[in-house]
Amino acid sequence: MIGRGFLGCFILCLSLASVCAVKGTLNSIKDLKGIEFGHTFPRHGLMLLHWIANNIYNDNNGNMRLNFNPARRDYGFHFYGNRPCSLPFLLPESGRYYSLGNMNSNGSRALPYYVTRSFYNSRGPERNMDRVVLRVRDEGSNQFIADEVYVTQHYPLNENRGTGYDPTRTYRVNVILLRQIQNLSNINLNVIPQTYHAEINHSSLQSLRNTWGDTPGLVLLLALVLHFTHRNILFKEQALRLTSQPQSGMDNPRVEDDKSLIKLEVKTTDRGKARIIWSGIPKRLLDQGVMVVLYKSNGSESKLDRVSVGGKASGSYNTSVPLNPGLQVRLHKKVMILCVFATIGDEICRSSEFHDANREIPAYINDYDASLQLFVKDGKACARLYVKKSFTAWKKTFNNSWVGFYSSEGTLDHKTWQWAVKFSEESCSDWADIPGYDVYVYKSSMTMSPGVQARFILEKSGGEKARTPPWERLVQG
Numbered sequence: 422m423i424g425r426g427f428l429g430c431f432i433l434c435l436s437l438a439s440v441c442a443v444k445g446t447l448n449s450i451k452d453l454k455g456i457e458f459g460h461t462f463p464r465h466g467l468m469l470l471h472w473i474a475n476n477i478y479n480d481n482n483g484n485m486r487l488n489f490n491p492a493r494r495d496y497g498f499h500f501y502g503n504r505p506c507s508l509p510f511l512l513p514e515s516g517r518y519y520s521l522g523n524m525n526s527n528g529s530r531a532l533p534y535y536v537t538r539s540f541y542n543s544r545g546p547e548r549n550m551d552r553v554v555l556r557v558r559d560e561g562s563n564q565f566i567a568d569e570v571y572v573t574q575h576y577p578l579n580e581n582r583g584t585g586y587d588p589t590r591t592y593r594v595n596v597i598l599l600r601q602i603q604n605l606s607n608i609n610l611n612v613i614p615q616t617y618h619a620e621i622n623h624s625s626l627q628s629l630r631n632t633w634g635d636t637p638g639l640v641l642l643l644a645l646v647l648h649f650t651h652r653n654i655l656f657k658e659q660a661l662r663l664t665s666q667p668q669s670g671m672d673n674p675r676v677e678d679d680k681s682l683i684k685l686e687v688k689t690t691d692r693g694k695a696r697i698i699w700s701g702i703p704k705r706l707l708d709q710g711v712m713v714v715l716y717k718s719n720g721s722e723s724k725l726d727r728v729s730v731g732g733k734a735s736g737s738y739n740t741s742v743p744l745n746p747g748l749q750v751r752l753h754k755k756v757m758i759l760c761v762f763a764t765i766g767d768e769i770c771r772s773s774e775f776h777d778a779n780r781e782i783p784a785y786i787n788d789y790d791a792s793l794q795l796f797v798k799d800g801k802a803c804a805r806l807y808v809k810k811s812f813t814a815w816k817k818t819f820n821n822s823w824v825g826f827y828s829s830e831g832t833l834d835h836k837t838w839q840w841a842v843k844f845s846e847e848s849c850s851d852w853a854d855i856p857g858y859d860v861y862v863y864k865s866s867m868t869m870s871p872g873v874q875a876r877f878i879l880e881k882s883g884g885e886k887a888r889t890p891p892w893e894r895l896v897q898g
């Protein structure tokens with residue numbers, strides 16, 4: 422009987438193993454050439470892979486540690502149940518799978534614009550099919566280790582094969598590949614030929630840089646992948662495939678896609694209002710006349726404010742619209758009526774949606790299973806407490822704790838404050854159903870402006886345990 426039981430288990434394990442087997446392992450940048458993972462617009466796979474490689478760091482024991490908390494849904498990570506399985510079968514004690522890349526989650530607004538850009542500026546399911554999946558071990562004390570990294574994708578919609586990930590297009594990513602991608606940030610161009618057996622010349626890099634900006638290492642990664650994938654196609658044509666919808670089957674690749682230089686952003690005025698920033702508008706469009714328009718959100722046609730762009734490629738405009746999550750800037754053609762009235766014409770491109778916490782993830786409250794995040798609503802500085810459900814005594818422990826709002830990193834005196842236990846439970850949004858966490862919020866009377874900071878103070882008379890990054894400290898890409 423034992424033998425039969427064993428055999429049964431053996432067969433079961435064998436079938437699980439074969440059903441759940443991934444297609445292969447990617448060991449180096451060169452291996453990316455054989456797979457279709459964000460190599461063409463509007464897919465975002467290569468950008469996800471670049472982002473993850475640069476947000477994992479290797480400790481002295483060779484572990485891949487995470488700079489974020491996937492269980493808290495940072496950056497839109499979510500738990501992946503692997504059913505039907507497309508990744509190796511996983512016992513609960515060996516970790517959990519977390520997936521990154523669904524651009525419909527509000528958390529993904531925290532990702533840099535180079536990852537979300539094609540999503541907001543294209544249509545169709547292809548723009549949201551790529552994923553990076555991590556097998557994550559929770560080490561306690563807010564330490565997370567990725568034991569495995571995978572790239573995968575949804576089935577193409579027209580194949581009608583459900584909403585799982587396609588195991589035949591799922592690959593394990595060797596840590597060496599991640600290190601190579603990390604290394605591209607500070608590699609000397611002269612060593613590329615001998616390291617990768619690839620000739621990447623400066624003019625090729627420049628044409629990618631014009632579009633993708635200066636995110637360290639990104640342009641080189643794209644250049645190498647393009648080089649390995651389509652060796653015999655003109656580089657400009659290759660680069661175009663990454664940045665825009667092929668027009669009429671790429672018959673005319675010489676039309677430079679000058680729209681891809683445009684950058685639009687929502688920032689903060691010193692009065693808690695939305696500030697629109699634009700740059701890179703090509704002369705061709707400036708000559709025709711363009712307007713920037715602030716919308717309530719990507720899904721909304723409600724126009725909150727607008728301004729004509731004069732003859733300058735870059736500029737900014739302080740609106741009187743209170744800052745709120747979801748706000749979006751779009752660039753439109755300007756249409757003149759009777760040479761006097763300017764009205765809004767066709768759309769040219771759009772920004773990502775405004776992330777309510779300004780792309781910052783929560784700051785841990787030292788020694789406790791809780792974290793603090795500064796965010797904005799109706800132009801006011803607000804704070805959010807993430808409390809792990811296992812920290813059941815938090816109300817007692819934090820009975821004398823408070824959150825203070827400060828006008829800048831350097832000030833000692835808060836402008837306003839609230840007891841931690843007086844925060845109200847978040848019940849009707851994204852945050853209400855993060856498994857393992859309860860989320861509490863407080864909206865202060867303080868106007869949001871650049872530099873504002875929230876701090877968590879344990880006792881009435883002191884004991885700072887956390888402070889958020891100052892609002893808009895990041896130079897955003």
Ligand SMILES: *[C@@H]1O[C@H](CO)[C@@H](O)[C@H](O)[C@H]1NC(C)=O
Nearest residue numbers: 596597598599600601602604
């Ligand atoms: C990364 O760069 C370092 C120093 O330049 C080099 O020693 C190492 O081999 C590189 N690693 C990979 C995986 O390319």
Ligand SMILES: *[C@@H]1O[C@H](CO)[C@@H](O)[C@H](O)[C@H]1NC(C)=O
Nearest residue numbers: 621622623624625655656657
């Ligand atoms: C660099 O690449 C471009 C585009 O592929 C090509 O036109 C140009 O001749 C190359 N320049 C050099 C110096 O190899």
Ligand SMILES: *[C@@H]1O[C@H](CO)[C@@H](O)[C@H](O)[C@H]1NC(C)=O
Nearest residue numbers: 689690691692696738739871
């Ligand atoms: C717009 O807001 C920014 C940021 O608060 C501020 O520095 C700038 O002076 C404002 N510009 C105008 C014209 O009010």
Ligand SMILES: *[C@@H]1O[C@H](CO)[C@@H](O)[C@H](O)[C@H]1NC(C)=O
Nearest residue numbers: 524525540541543544719720
């Ligand atoms: C953004 O809006 C466009 C047009 O309404 C829509 O096709 C797309 O799905 C929207 N994307 C998001 C993130 O909501």
Ligand SMILES: *[C@@H]1O[C@H](CO)[C@@H](O)[C@H](O)[C@H]1NC(C)=O
Nearest residue numbers: 819820821822840841842843
């Ligand atoms: C802390 O606990 C004491 C006694 O249980 C209570 O009187 C006090 O109101 C609590 N503090 C806060 C901020 O709720």
Ligand SMILES: *[C@@H]1O[C@H](CO)[C@@H](O)[C@H](O)[C@H]1NC(C)=O
Nearest residue numbers: 527718746747849850851852
């Ligand atoms: C995402 O954010 C928008 C506000 O921008 C909100 O209306 C919506 O409910 C959020 N989505 C979810 C699933 O909570």
